[in-house]
Amino acid sequence: MLRPLLHFFLIGALLFTGRVVFQGRGGDPPEITVQMSAEATEAQVEKEIRNQILLNEARRYGWYHTDPIVFTHLIRNMRFIEPDSTDDDLTLFKRALEMKMQEHDPVVRARLLYRAREALAHVPKDRMPTRDDLEQHRVAHQDRFEREGKLRFEHVFLSGTKRGEALASDAVAMRTQLADLGDAAPQGLGDPLPGLRAVQSSTASEIKANYGEELSVVVGEGVIGSWRGPVPSVYGVHFVRVLEKEPSSVPALTLIEAEVRANLLSEVRRELSRERMEALREAYVVHVERVP
Numbered sequence: 001m002l003r004p005l006l007h008f009f010l011i012g013a014l015l016f017t018g019r020v021v022f023q024g025r026g027g028d029p030p031e032i033t034v035q036m037s038a039e040a041t042e043a044q045v046e047k048e049i050r051n052q053i054l055l056n057e058a059r060r061y062g063w064y065h066t067d068p069i070v071f072t073h074l075i076r077n078m079r080f081i082e083p084d085s086t087d088d089d090l091t092l093f094k095r096a097l098e099m100k101m102q103e104h105d106p107v108v109r110a111r112l113l114y115r116a117r118e119a120l121a122h123v124p125k126d127r128m129p130t131r132d133d134l135e136q137h138r139v140a141h142q143d144r145f146e147r148e149g150k151l152r153f154e155h156v157f158l159s160g161t162k163r164g165e166a167l168a169s170d171a172v173a174m175r176t177q178l179a180d181l182g183d184a185a186p187q188g189l190g191d192p193l194p195g196l197r198a199v200q201s202s203t204a205s206e207i208k209a210n211y212g213e214e215l216s217v218v219v220g221e222g223v224i225g226s227w228r229g230p231v232p233s234v235y236g237v238h239f240v241r242v243l244e245k246e247p248s249s250v251p252a253l254t255l256i257e258a259e260v261r262a263n264l265l266s267e268v269r270r271e272l273s274r275e276r277m278e279a280l281r282e283a284y285v286v287h288v289e290r291v292p
């Protein structure tokens with residue numbers, strides 16, 4: 001956990017090396033003035049205060065001068081304003097700063113806020129999750145990593161395009177034919193459909209994506225060994241017989257370690273970002289001016 005040291009914390013200027021330093025310094029705390037519309041809500045004011053704190057940190061550490069995206073963007077702006085200029089990039093960049101172009105450019109603002117937020121969320125080595133941490137996270141949040149169970153079923157299809165007006169009567173005849181099969185496989189029955197196999201193994205989500213929600217529900221609720229149908233879809237009608245239901249499960253850590261790590265690191269980044277932003281917010285003296 002981040003703890004206040006001395007008077008306040010500042011974001012370090014080492015983002016490009018992948019390190020972030022919060023430095024405690026003595027002296028007067030940093031101070032900013034934020035202008036907001038008289039109609040702005042308290043939430044809007046607070047959001048802008050935090051943005052201005054981060055932008056002020058960017059100024060204090062010279063990110064306006066050192067960020068390559070800011071550099072390129074300001075030069076592009078200058079070449080648009082001065083299309084006949086023969087000055088080199090550095091000269092144009094310095095002139096853009098003299099004009100304080102960086103203070104009002106939305107691209108520059110967005111870039112520096114992005115860098116500052118990445119700095120806030122940087123995870124130091126001592127906060128990197130261990131394998132034990134990952135396993136605990138996997139067990140504690142099984143709903144995040146659960147895999148749908150697969151349904152293995154036989155599938156007979158009648159094409160609406162091929163059969164036209166005879167589809168309904170053909171479906172009645174097929175239902176009787178399937179009932180008479182007993183446990184035998186429905187070899188050679190039905191019409192072809194891209195991706196369709198006599199025996200399929202799919203999750204309910206896959207069935208829904210391929211054939212529609214109605215068939216997905218019918219297969220999911222189906223009693224093992226019994227034919228169900230006809231079930232309509234945009235393609236025609238379907239008959240299915242569930243052979244096996246595999247329950248949902250959470251894979252072992254060895255199979256989903258990268259996924260679990262990313263999920264846990266996302267939580268750690270949010271926590272660090274919140275802690276560090278609160279420390280900065282507490283450190284600053286903020287004046288709010290309401291303007292018409």
